[in-house]
Amino acid sequence: MSFGVKLQDAMRLKGRVCAGIDPHASLLAEWGLPDSVEGLREFSQRALEGLAGAAAIKPQSAFYERFGSAGWAVLEELLRDARSAGVLMILDVKRGDIGSTMAGYGAAFLPEGAPLEADAITIAPYMGASAYDATAALAAQHGKGLFTLALTSNPEGKVLQRSVSADGTAVSAQVMEWTNQVNDLHCAGAGLGSFGVVLGSTVDDMTKVLGSAFSAFNGPILAPGFGAQGADAEDIRRRFAGHEHQVLASSSRGLLKAGPNPAAMQEALVKAVEEVESALA
Template sequence: MTAAVSPQRAPFGARLAAAMTEFGPLCVGIDPHPGLLAAWGLADDIAGLRSFSLTVVEALGGKVASFKPQSALFERHGSKGVGVLEEVIAAARDAGTLTIVDAKRGDIGSTMAGYADAFLADGAPLAGDALTVSPYLGFGSLAPAVELAHETGRGLFVLCLTSNPEGKQVQHSVTTTGTSVAADMAAHAAALNADAASRGELGSIGLVVGATIGDAARDLGVDLAAVNGPLLAPGVGAQGAGAAELAQVFGGARTSVLASSSRGVLKAGPSHEALQRAALVAAAEARDALRDTPNG
């Protein structure tokens, strides 16, 4: 895509790379599960949702590379819950921390364009800095989101190789060209990041790749290093994957990995200080696990 980036905003890939360098390769999920709300002494209602979510932003804003609010856990509270998600996105923006809205949207035509407008357009209350999307109606169905993300300097994280067992049914399947579905998705992302690669920058079209998938990327011919985009990886550090596992999954692409941690950090709350300590530990664990050499 050649659309001009919003003049007020550098491309998402470049902004994320800078944040990862400054704060470490950690994305803190904002996942207001009923169990976590209860553990914090909060009710599973709008007041509890708002208190929980904004406490995370207040404690960690400006101290981590990014936040990832899970849209479903706000949507379950109806329109008022979506309103809290809007507050969280705005608060993170004010704190100077990148936000990846985890909504996993995917559709066709004007419906996908509507999702793009909701989550990626300048001025949209739900627009963070990036959005997770599902390509399983065909990668081309994501075109409205790709175009708007490039126009506004935002990013996308495309589901590629997830760690849930059910994902294999689609992601490990072979296409009519003889490549795996996952490899095809990664190749499309790489093509969209080609301009950034030519400038020596991290691209803005990333992938979601589980950190505990073992040899799946290699076995399926998925060239993660060639993507030249951020790789959002649940399961790093205390969540299960250490240096050896990450070397196995990501190989030479480890410098592009953004480790995602939700409960591992959030269970330390509601104390600001405890959340900050947990995030520092998680960021250090992720940085150590993603060294260029497993024992380095």
């Protein structure tokens, strides 16, 4: 089964919320945990227990990588435990490089049995579309997915993502067009495509910037910014009108701040799902 179909089924069953696992040093401290590998492991275990009811979980690899090989080992454990629990994992690694290097990254995260096997990874596509062709093919071969950074809400991204070509098309719109082509190539007739984009849920002028690339998009949309970053369920409804079946609202701190009690995080997730589902109904 393709990643897109798995995600579509998960969103129908569990609601359209993705739970981020971002073990910032400050969050470890808020939870009363040491800023160490032991604290990282305890944080990850509690977060998975509390948030496993989400349609997908999105660990941020940077907060594991900062502990070196021991942190990678904790991330491997988290991915393995989530897989055993039947939870879809979108690993937030934001890799972006030339084709041969991307092939190496893809081999680390996408094949069945890979040490850091995830259901999908995030990628930064600014080395040119063809640099990701082999990675996309590898993902499709193993029923996995990619989420490509397109129009994010961080101010630093505006200059590049909103730059326009000679025909007036924004770079972010070109990214969506390329992602659509990849879905047409690998996922035609399979339901929701396995290749998605990241669109910030706090971006007000999304439709204007993306134009027809947005209206024609046929893959999943990962929408960070819901919750603590300022976007609410009504913003999700308004900004992603016409794409309700594709959007996966992502919340990290908004859910994790309910910790360290897994039951409290579970309650926060249920509330977030209710808000999003009510708005998108």
